[in-house]
Amino acid sequence: MxxxxxxxxxxGRFEHHEQEELRAVSEDLARAERAQLTLADRLRGAGRRELTLHVGSxxxxxxxxxEVGAEWVSLRETRTAQRAVVPLAAIGIVEGLSSRARPAEESLRSPLRLGSVLREIARDRSVVRLETTAGTVLGRxxxxGADALDVLSLPTGESSSVPGSARLTVTMSSLLAVLPR
Known part of the structure; x- marks a missing residue:
């Protein structure tokens, strides 16, 4: 007896030890998997959830x-119901983002790069507000280009060029958001 x-x-001790070892391995695998996730993966996992992006100061x-691309996110704004395009590198803080993620291979990721999205906006000839690290630019x-975009500024908010309009070059690295006027 x-x-x-x-x-x-x-x-009993052996079974307990095996369970603890399995739990530790599972936790390590979960941490390793989480370490592979990008902000874009997590934004894709957000679905239609309401988020707040803190961009710039x-x-x-x-x-x-x-929509989410490799280097940008398109957000349908709550206040205006208009589309804002934000480079991922410009995002400082995201409020409301869950821990859920959807890696690119599991979802429809936009194949468009940021430059392609900006070219689409340029083709529309719509007036936009560019928020940059140097200030706001209103224009078309x-x-x-590969690392910069030219903007025909409309300093008074007119729909066509007026005295004081200028052709400005904005670097992609300074771009915080592209918003409809």
Whole structure:
């Protein structure tokens, strides 16, 4: 009888040790998997959930994720129901983002790069507000290069060029958001 209790005790300890080891391995695998996720993956996992993006020092954009590319996110703004395009590198803080993620291979990721999205906006000839690290520019995107875009500024908010209009070059690295006027 005494040996049976000893063996039962040893078996119980062994099972407990196996469970603890399995739990530790599972936690390590979960941490390793999480370490592979990008902000774009998590934004894709947000679905139509309401988020607030803190971009730059004072710009806050609230809305639902519409589309996510490798280097940008399109947000349907809550206040205006208009589309805002934000480079992922410009995002400082995201409020409301869950821990859910959808890696690119599991979802429809836009194959468009940021430059392609900006070229689409330029083709529309719509007046946009560019928020940059150097300030705000109101105008039409005239051309998009690899690392910069040209904007025909409309300083008074007119729909066509007026005295004081200028052709400005905005670097992609300074771009915080592209918003409809």
């Amino acid at each position: 005494r040996f049976e209790r000893i063996f039962e005790d040893l078996e 004072g710009l806050r954009l609230a809305g639902a994720v519409e 995107i005239a051309g998009v």
